[in-house]
Amino acid sequence: xxxTLNFEEKDWLACCGxxxxxxxxxxxxxxxxLDQAVSAARDIWFNKVDVNGWLxxxxxxPQIGQSSAPAAxxxxxxxxxxxxxxxAISTASTSILQELADWNARYRQxxxxxxxxxxxxxxxxxxxxxxxxxxxxxxxxxFEIAAQEQMKVTELRLAKLFATRTRSAATEDR
Amino acid sequence: xxxTLNFEEKDWLACCGxxxxxxxxxxxxxxxxLDQAVSAARDIWFNKVDVNGWLxxxxxxPQIGQSSAPAAxxxxxxxxxxxxxxxAISTASTSILQELADWNARYRQxxxxxxxxxxxxxxxxxxxxxxxxxxxxxxxxxFEIAAQEQMKVTELRLAKLFATRTRSAATEDR
Numbered sequence: 001x002x003x004t005l006n007f008e009e010k011d012w013l014a015c016c017g018x019x020x021x022x023x024x025x026x027x028x029x030x031x032x033x034l035d036q037a038v039s040a041a042r043d044i045w046f047n048k049v050d051v052n053g054w055l056x057x058x059x060x061x062p063q064i065g066q067s068s069a070p071a072a073x074x075x076x077x078x079x080x081x082x083x084x085x086x087x088a089i090s091t092a093s094t095s096i097l098q099e100l101a102d103w104n105a106r107y108r109q110x111x112x113x114x115x116x117x118x119x120x121x122x123x124x125x126x127x128x129x130x131x132x133x134x135x136x137x138x139x140x141x142x143f144e145i146a147a148q149e150q151m152k153v154t155e156l157r158l159a160k161l162f163a164t165r166t167r168s169a170a171t172e173d174r
Numbered sequence: 175x176x177x178t179l180n181f182e183e184k185d186w187l188a189c190c191g192x193x194x195x196x197x198x199x200x201x202x203x204x205x206x207x208l209d210q211a212v213s214a215a216r217d218i219w220f221n222k223v224d225v226n227g228w229l230x231x232x233x234x235x236p237q238i239g240q241s242s243a244p245a246a247x248x249x250x251x252x253x254x255x256x257x258x259x260x261x262a263i264s265t266a267s268t269s270i271l272q273e274l275a276d277w278n279a280r281y282r283q284x285x286x287x288x289x290x291x292x293x294x295x296x297x298x299x300x301x302x303x304x305x306x307x308x309x310x311x312x313x314x315x316x317f318e319i320a321a322q323e324q325m326k327v328t329e330l331r332l333a334k335l336f337a338t339r340t341r342s343a344a345t346e347d348r
Contacts, residue, residue, distance in 0.1 A: 050286035050313045051225060112224035137241045140321065144314055 006030045007161065014076040015157040016150065017060025018053040021045060034162040038155055045151055054147050058113040061153075080157055084120050092124035100124060103131050111134065111142055118152035138160050180204045180255040181335065189267055189331040191234025192227040195219060219325055225282040228321050235327075237278050254331055258294050266298035274298060277305050284309065285316055288289065291292040292326035 012025035024044040031037040051056075060073050062081055073081070092100070107115045115131050135143055186199035198218040205211040223231075234247050236255055247255070266274070281289045289305050308316055 046314075047312055050284065051229070051317050052286040054314075055225070110224065112226040138221055140220075140228075140318055143225050147314065 002063055007165070011067065011076075011161055014074045014080070015161060016041070016057050016154040017073065017077065018045075018057040020049050020050050021057065024048055025059060037162065041154055041158060042151060045147070045154065051143075053161040054143070054150070055113055057150055058116055058146060061114060061116060063101075063114050064152060078159075080160060084118075084153065084156070087121050088119050088124040096124050096128060100128055100131070103128065103135070105160065107131060107135055111139055111146075113143075116146045116149045116153075118149050118156075120156060121147055181339070185250075185335055188248045188254070189335060190219065190231050190328040191247065192217070192219075192223050192231040192250065194223050194227040195231065198222055208333060211336065215328055215332060218327060219321070225317075226247075228317070228324070229287055229327075230325055231246055232290055232320060235288060235290060237275075237288050238344065241274060251331075254334060258327065258330070261295050262293050262298040262301055270298050270302065274302055274305070277302065277309070281305060282308055285313055285320075287317075287320065289321045290323045290327075292323050294330060 006029060007026075009022045009026045013019065013022040015025075016022070021041075021044055025037075028040045028044070031040065060070060060077065061075070062070065062078075062085075094137060106117050115134070117127055117130060119127060134145060137145065180203060182201075183196045183200045186196040187193065189199075190196070195215075195218055199211075199215060202214045202218070205214065234244060234251065236244065236247070236252075236259075278289050289308070291301055293305060294303060308319060312321065
């Protein structure tokens with residue numbers, strides 16, 4: 001028996017912190033598969049969420065190298081964020097964390113939003129190299145790159161969300 | 175004798191309503207010519223003003239087809255805006271102004287900022303066609319187009335600003 005994959009607005013918001021995104025995902029629900037949800041999510045994120053919504057989603061992330069998400073972030077988003085950054089944190093020396101913090105501050109000063117990167121599996125050294133490279137970009141170019149990174153994070157979180165629900169549905173089926 | 179072309183932050187702000195833009199122009203002053211000022215303005219607008227600054231500048235414009243600028247706009251910006259839209263207003267029937275207002279609302283709903291176009295010399299019919307075409311764009315694409323239109327408006331206003339000052343300097347020289 002196939003599990004009914006129905007989620008609430010707050011579940012979608014934990015995947016991507018734009019309220020427009022979460023509302024549109026709720027409207028497009030239910031999805032018959034993860035693939036279908038990812039496809040809808042990509043369309044909504046790139047074609048329907050406006051630039052203010054992108055900024056809202058970026059603001060829901062903790063800064064890379066910091067463990068705590070903003071107060072507005074949900075518990076699920078906060079826990080997922082820790083998992084996504086676990087390689088970066090475990091490979092980091094104190095001096096590299098300090099350098100990351102300094103460059104994050106410079107980045108935010110230039111672009112007006114935090115540095116966003118799909119961090120899963122990346123060491124803090126790799127992230128720092130990427131941050132310095134991206135710092136050179138024009139603001140509008142960097143804005144679109146950040147949105148693409150956000151989408152990668154969203155896809156991973158959608159997979160986690162669906163995995164949880166499929167597991168719990170399987171448990172109920174027993 | 176060459177006129178000293180020195181302006182204040184509020185003069186630059188009347189050309190483009192981003193405070194970052196105005197501050198950077200003030201820092202880069204004085205300019206020996208309009209060309210030099212335009213060149214600095216382009217660099218500042220596209221490379222230094224972040225996406226929040228772009229949104230701030232967009233918000234300082236009146237909606238096309240409306241005569242009054244937002245309360246925050248300066249007297250100079252408000253007068254210039256009227257001049258820039260004079261062709262559009264004089265060629266507009268009531269029904270086309272209504273259609274412009276409707277499409278402006280739809281545009282703002284989709285993109286989160288007002289429709290911006292270099293209106294000088296354009297009829298309201300031409301502007302409406304352009305609005306409908308641009309409405310189909312992805313938000314990030316439209317965001318960059320709007321920034322390019324803003325730069326055209328800024329260049330025209332810089333020319334007006336320099337023209338005023340050169341005239342008054344010439345008067346003093348007599």
